[in-house]
Amino acid sequence: MRRTGRPGIVGPMNDLTRLGAPIDARPHLARERESLLALLRSLGPAEWEAEAVPGWSARDVAAHLLGDDYWRIAGMRDRYRAAPAPAPGEPLAAFVHRNNQEWVRATARISPEALVQTLEMTGREVVGLWRAADPHVLGLGVSWAGADPAPVWLDCARELTEHWAHRQQIRHATGRPTDPGPQGGLVLDTLMRALPHTLRDTPAETGTRVRVAVDGPDGGEWTATRTGAGWSLAHAGPGPGGAPAATVRWDFETAWRLCVRGIGPEEAARRGDLSGDPGLAGACCRIVSIIR
Numbered sequence: 001m002r003r004t005g006r007p008g009i010v011g012p013m014n015d016l017t018r019l020g021a022p023i024d025a026r027p028h029l030a031r032e033r034e035s036l037l038a039l040l041r042s043l044g045p046a047e048w049e050a051e052a053v054p055g056w057s058a059r060d061v062a063a064h065l066l067g068d069d070y071w072r073i074a075g076m077r078d079r080y081r082a083a084p085a086p087a088p089g090e091p092l093a094a095f096v097h098r099n100n101q102e103w104v105r106a107t108a109r110i111s112p113e114a115l116v117q118t119l120e121m122t123g124r125e126v127v128g129l130w131r132a133a134d135p136h137v138l139g140l141g142v143s144w145a146g147a148d149p150a151p152v153w154l155d156c157a158r159e160l161t162e163h164w165a166h167r168q169q170i171r172h173a174t175g176r177p178t179d180p181g182p183q184g185g186l187v188l189d190t191l192m193r194a195l196p197h198t199l200r201d202t203p204a205e206t207g208t209r210v211r212v213a214v215d216g217p218d219g220g221e222w223t224a225t226r227t228g229a230g231w232s233l234a235h236a237g238p239g240p241g242g243a244p245a246a247t248v249r250w251d252f253e254t255a256w257r258l259c260v261r262g263i264g265p266e267e268a269a270r271r272g273d274l275s276g277d278p279g280l281a282g283a284c285c286r287i288v289s290i291i292r
Contacts, residue, residue: 020233
C-alpha cells in the first residue's frame with residue numbers, strides 16, 4: 001500500500017471536494033502505533049514466521065512498516081531526496097512491489113525484538129511529524145483516489161489505513177480476529193474515498209447517485225454522485241438526484257477486506273446486498289484502496 005512521490009508539502013490545496021469532507025487522522029496515529037507494538041510484543045517465535053500476506057511473514061510486514069517510517073522521516077523531517085525511483089518504463093505498481101520486496105529482503109537480519117524497539121522509536125518521530133503537518137495543503141499523490149497531488153489530510157489518513165490494515169493481517173495470520181479499535185470507522189471512511197475514482201469509467205447520467213452502506217458501529221454511508229466532471233462524494237445526502245440508482249450494503253469485515261484486496265469483487269458481491277442498477281452496484285464492488 002505504498003504511496004507515490006516524495007514526502008514533502010508542495011503548496012496550497014486545489015479544489016478536491018470530490019474526495020468528500022476532510023478527515024483528520026493525526027490524533028489516531030499514536031494509538032494505532034501503540035496497538036501495533038502491543039500486538040508484536042505478544043507474538044511467539046512461530047507467530048513471527050506465520051504468513052501474513054502472500055510471500056511475507058508477520059516479521060516481514062513489521063519490517064515493511066519500519067521502512068515506511070524511515071521513508072517518512074527522511075522526507076518530512078530531513079527533506080532527503082535520494083529515495084528509489086521507478087526504472088524507465090516501469091509501471092508504478094511494479095516499482096512499488098519491487099521496492100518493498102528489496103527493503104524486506106535487506107532487513108531480514110533484523111530480529112523481531114530489534115524491530116519492535118525500532119518501531120517504537122520511529123513511531124514517536126512519525127507521529128510528531130504528522131501532528132505538526134498542515135492538513136490543508138497539497139502533498140503526495142494518492143493514486144487509488146485519483147488525486148495527484150492529494151491534500152495532506154488524505155495522505156495522512158491513507159498512512160493510518162496502511163498501518164491499521166497491516167496490523168489486521170498480522171492478527172489474522174496468528175489466529176486473532178480483526179480489531180477495529182477506535183480507529184476502525186475512520187479507516188473505513190478513508191478507504192471509501194476511493195469510490196469516485198473506482199466509478200470513473202462507469203457511465204451514468206449527471207445527477208445519478210450510488211450509495212455504499214456498511215453496517216455496524218464502525219460503518220457508515222457514502223454516496224457518490226455523477227457530476228459533469230465525474231463522480232464526487234461532495235454531493236452526498238438527499239438532493240435533487242432523488243433515490244440512489246444503486247445501493248450496496250456490506251458488513252464491516254467485508255468492506256475493509258475488499259478495499260485492501262483481502263477478498264475479491266465476486267466474493268464481496270456474494271456477501272453483500274446489492275440493489276438497483278446492477279452495473280453501478282457491480283462497479284462499487286471493484287473498489288480498491290491500495291496500489292495494485
